[in-house]
Amino acid sequence: MTTESKQDTRRGAFVLLGAAGAAFLAGLVMALVAWLVSDLTAVRSVAVSTLLVVAVIGFGVYVLNVVASILPSATVLVALVTYTLQLVVLAAVVLTLARNGMMDGTFDRRWFGGGVAVATLAWMIAQIVAHVRARIPIYDLPEAGAR
Numbered sequence: 001m002t003t004e005s006k007q008d009t010r011r012g013a014f015v016l017l018g019a020a021g022a023a024f025l026a027g028l029v030m031a032l033v034a035w036l037v038s039d040l041t042a043v044r045s046v047a048v049s050t051l052l053v054v055a056v057i058g059f060g061v062y063v064l065n066v067v068a069s070i071l072p073s074a075t076v077l078v079a080l081v082t083y084t085l086q087l088v089v090l091a092a093v094v095l096t097l098a099r100n101g102m103m104d105g106t107f108d109r110r111w112f113g114g115g116v117a118v119a120t121l122a123w124m125i126a127q128i129v130a131h132v133r134a135r136i137p138i139y140d141l142p143e144a145g146a147r
Helices: 011-037 040-070 072-099 109-134
Strands: none
Touching (some): 011 040, 011 109, 040 072, 072 109
16 A cells, blocks of 8 residues: 655755755845955856856755655765765866966956855755745654544
8 A cells, every 4th residue: 555645846946946046146245245346357256156056056956856756765875975976066167267277367266265155155044944944744644533
């Protein structure tokens, strides 16, 4: 006998879009600050770093949501592997930009790093808030009268 889960599967998309929106908003605010305080190189650095964070972390969260809906028992393993791969991809992109000389003229290292940090922090806070508000039950209670 199988039972259907009453859990709403759309919550993953809600969390993903909310966290991405928060990261974009934080990047926009930081880009405005960079525009007021520094030059267009700083604004470009913040914009590219925010897009990089949203793309890399967003893809990882999407993959994790897909795996969680298909094979919930593998969620923790996939989460650990995905997190590691996200760090590797971010490091590889930054290293490639540095080796190509783009961090010397096209981008400002400090603003780029600050953009990555602010967008990541905004993503994490928004994701935590969305998960807390989602109130996902740990288990399903039996129907009334069923044993």
